[in-house]
Amino acid sequence: MTSSAMTGTYLSEGAGPRAWLLTTDHKRVAWLYLVSLTAFFFLGGAMAVLMRIELATPAGDLVSDDVYNRLFSLHGIIMVWFFLVPSIPATLGNFLLPLMIGARDLAFPRLNLASWYVFIFGSLFALFSVVAGGVDTGWTFYTPLSTLYANGFVSTAAFGVFIVGFSTIMTGINFIVTVHTLRAPGLTWFRLPIFVWTLYATSLVMVLATPVLAASLILIVLERVFGIGIFNPDLGGDPLLFQHLFWFYSHPAVYIMILPGMGVVSEVLPCFSRRPLFGYKAVAMSSMAIAVFGFLVWGHHMFVSGQSAYAGVVFSFLSFCVAIPSAIKVFNWSLTLRKGEISFETPMLYGLFFLGLFTFGGLAGLFLAALAVDVHVHDTYFVIAHFHYIMVGGMVTAYMAGLHFWWPKLTGRMYSETAGRIAATVTFVGFNLTFFPQYVLGFDGMPRRYHTYPPEFQFWNVLSSAGAVVLAIGYLMPLFYLGWSLFRGARATDSPWNATGLEWQTSSPPPPHNFKSMPIVTRPAYAYDMKGLEHERFSPHLEAGR
Amino acid sequence: MSFGIPFFPQEASSEASQVDALFYTLLAFSAVLGLALTGLVVGYAVKYRVGSPADRTGQRSRNMWLEMSWTIASLIIAFIFFGWGATLFVRRDHPPADALEITGLGKQWMWEFRQPGGQREINELHVPVGKPVVVSLAAQDVIHSFFVPAFRIKQDAVPGRTTHIWFIATEPGHYHLFCAQYCGTQHSEMGGWVTVMAPEQYAAWLNSQGEGETLAASGEKLFRVLGCSGCHGASSKVRAPALEGIFGRPVALENQQTVIADERYLRDSILIPKKEIAAGYEPVMPSFDGLIDEGELQMLLAYLKSLSPQPSAGTKP
Numbered sequence: 001m002t003s004s005a006m007t008g009t010y011l012s013e014g015a016g017p018r019a020w021l022l023t024t025d026h027k028r029v030a031w032l033y034l035v036s037l038t039a040f041f042f043l044g045g046a047m048a049v050l051m052r053i054e055l056a057t058p059a060g061d062l063v064s065d066d067v068y069n070r071l072f073s074l075h076g077i078i079m080v081w082f083f084l085v086p087s088i089p090a091t092l093g094n095f096l097l098p099l100m101i102g103a104r105d106l107a108f109p110r111l112n113l114a115s116w117y118v119f120i121f122g123s124l125f126a127l128f129s130v131v132a133g134g135v136d137t138g139w140t141f142y143t144p145l146s147t148l149y150a151n152g153f154v155s156t157a158a159f160g161v162f163i164v165g166f167s168t169i170m171t172g173i174n175f176i177v178t179v180h181t182l183r184a185p186g187l188t189w190f191r192l193p194i195f196v197w198t199l200y201a202t203s204l205v206m207v208l209a210t211p212v213l214a215a216s217l218i219l220i221v222l223e224r225v226f227g228i229g230i231f232n233p234d235l236g237g238d239p240l241l242f243q244h245l246f247w248f249y250s251h252p253a254v255y256i257m258i259l260p261g262m263g264v265v266s267e268v269l270p271c272f273s274r275r276p277l278f279g280y281k282a283v284a285m286s287s288m289a290i291a292v293f294g295f296l297v298w299g300h301h302m303f304v305s306g307q308s309a310y311a312g313v314v315f316s317f318l319s320f321c322v323a324i325p326s327a328i329k330v331f332n333w334s335l336t337l338r339k340g341e342i343s344f345e346t347p348m349l350y351g352l353f354f355l356g357l358f359t360f361g362g363l364a365g366l367f368l369a370a371l372a373v374d375v376h377v378h379d380t381y382f383v384i385a386h387f388h389y390i391m392v393g394g395m396v397t398a399y400m401a402g403l404h405f406w407w408p409k410l411t412g413r414m415y416s417e418t419a420g421r422i423a424a425t426v427t428f429v430g431f432n433l434t435f436f437p438q439y440v441l442g443f444d445g446m447p448r449r450y451h452t453y454p455p456e457f458q459f460w461n462v463l464s465s466a467g468a469v470v471l472a473i474g475y476l477m478p479l480f481y482l483g484w485s486l487f488r489g490a491r492a493t494d495s496p497w498n499a500t501g502l503e504w505q506t507s508s509p510p511p512p513h514n515f516k517s518m519p520i521v522t523r524p525a526y527a528y529d530m531k532g533l534e535h536e537r538f539s540p541h542l543e544a545g546r
Numbered sequence: 547m548s549f550g551i552p553f554f555p556q557e558a559s560s561e562a563s564q565v566d567a568l569f570y571t572l573l574a575f576s577a578v579l580g581l582a583l584t585g586l587v588v589g590y591a592v593k594y595r596v597g598s599p600a601d602r603t604g605q606r607s608r609n610m611w612l613e614m615s616w617t618i619a620s621l622i623i624a625f626i627f628f629g630w631g632a633t634l635f636v637r638r639d640h641p642p643a644d645a646l647e648i649t650g651l652g653k654q655w656m657w658e659f660r661q662p663g664g665q666r667e668i669n670e671l672h673v674p675v676g677k678p679v680v681v682s683l684a685a686q687d688v689i690h691s692f693f694v695p696a697f698r699i700k701q702d703a704v705p706g707r708t709t710h711i712w713f714i715a716t717e718p719g720h721y722h723l724f725c726a727q728y729c730g731t732q733h734s735e736m737g738g739w740v741t742v743m744a745p746e747q748y749a750a751w752l753n754s755q756g757e758g759e760t761l762a763a764s765g766e767k768l769f770r771v772l773g774c775s776g777c778h779g780a781s782s783k784v785r786a787p788a789l790e791g792i793f794g795r796p797v798a799l800e801n802q803q804t805v806i807a808d809e810r811y812l813r814d815s816i817l818i819p820k821k822e823i824a825a826g827y828e829p830v831m832p833s834f835d836g837l838i839d840e841g842e843l844q845m846l847l848a849y850l851k852s853l854s855p856q857p858s859a860g861t862k863p
Contacts, residue, residue, distance in 0.1 A: 065735075234706075275605065277607065304702055306709045309638055316628055321624070323620070327620045334583055341597075342596060363579065363580055366572055366624070372565050372635045373572065375565070444555045444695065445555050447734075449728040451733075
């Protein structure tokens, strides 16, 4: 990035590794995360592609069973903790939260930088586990397999996840305090962009749930290293206790991952429809409802585990309840398009694809919450398809939407619109080809985590593997055209999409302290139906007549 | 499209058709709602694309009536599916009293079954058509899961406890048996076949397997070999609780509590005898933890259960 034409921006404020690695500017910390998370995304993705190539034939001919088990374990561990959980909050959230609320930085800039170092330190343990010989417990670390019978580097991987948890908690605390204390004058709670609401909700879950994960992982290490009986029945422990602890974190973690994605889409859809978000308050409140209800449904991962059938009934009921706020959001997003002026730039394409994939992933959730059906499809490819529709089709698609939407703000450059639209479409096609067949496979009874499988399942597996190659191309393309745009992209204007939101009121890229003067907010979010709004937000005397 | 490409799995148990009825209803509902939403979004995207002549007057960004009605409609539909799924599910806890009792043990990486007559099978399970079958599951090492897709049933086998699954097979044939819970290196090899046979053929098959020793009979031998009968036997000098008819009965404990002597209690009393001491007895019993394996424990439990008159398969308190 040449700085000559970008003087006075956060990018030109000092070059060299020191200026980046010791920065406390939230915008630069966001870049540190962006680069690290991109590396993890492609590492985890490469493992997935290897697995899909193996599964193109029923026999285990490409890699051995031990290697296959390590591949899916590390794919899960890396994608969940080293990509999905931090992805939107630590990159886009870090960059945008202060800009969106008119603040100079996060409440604790040094804590923010520290969180990245903790993240990197923890991820080194995980990478060590990969290099040293891998982990073969699955990302779920179920006991007693993980404590007594697994022969991989379980303790180091678990310890890595444990450490990364602290970085998550640091980010969560920082966001909560920032939203409470640093909002610009006039920016009331119900004027906040939904992206801020979802970051807030996700931060609450991070702070409340992550310590439970930390506790359960430490208990695993204690049992593995010191032989203290917690989960091992031979020592008087209970293997199901681990599942309760693990899912008490890991189910809310699903909402940690998806909520910020919902936030991004709630920014993108109104902008490219030129309409305010339909039912703003319902969308904001349903984010909070998801954060609260998300804590009460962990037992739906355990319907056939030996847990009491009546506990299963209660968890099934609560799981159906948590589906309601998600359904409300889908209806609201869809209605936002009504009577708009819709254009189809790359972020909007990703946003619309999110809407479709999230809907079809969420509907599959109803099957899984229905007890008798879950008994059949639990631990099959149906579950794999469901959570990839939500986590990849939903969350990663939203991440791509956000990355393309705010790329001009992050870099001051425009990318090739044609390349962007092609990549979005290739991703959408590749995704459905990869994961839709897995719904059929699951209903037909193919269990997950199978290195080999009966030949009658091959047809759908071949489709899925072919899809994985297309999907990989879709994800690799942005690496090239976004990379290219850094050096050769056209200069971005301050608000290339003509969007509302304080982040678009400052320069692209923003100055080191975000705003040249204190912004004052006089309008609700998404005021796309009000005329001439762009520069009014800085003028307190132009109190909108409403 | 049936050129060897599976769409719909076989239905081979009484449970299967009922689960499928719910599954296909959910599928129809999801297809209608999903396609309607897709149609709506695509329709809006085309109709209100930039520069289109569509009428845009009367814009609204909230509509209380509409929002309330879709919230309430979602709730009602969710509760219907919840109730339907739960009704089918709770039957898992109530196997018919006359069910055939088979014992299953999961270990890395095989399933071992024992027929009521004592015939043993590895990775094969023979059952008669039309008769309820209860499989009592235990695990030797890690968690496994007994999964027969054609029956639409699945149950984890968990170390340190006994779990149950029951079914009525409806179609003679050969069906996949899988381990559904990831259990280590050869997880995907852990499985085999369930063979459903006409009752006469099943009886003939049992005969051809020879007179096996029943699980309870093996348990009785073990009861003597391990020295249990030395204290719990009728002529014993050491005072220990008599075990005739104990299974399923309440037991008064030293700490004033009362527990039902179910499989969990008997298992714990053998492995952790100091945990719940029967009232009026000295806690002199040694632990057998580490001395017997899961298979031997199943034998002892079967023997103790056989001392109670009523059929007791899988009934939980």
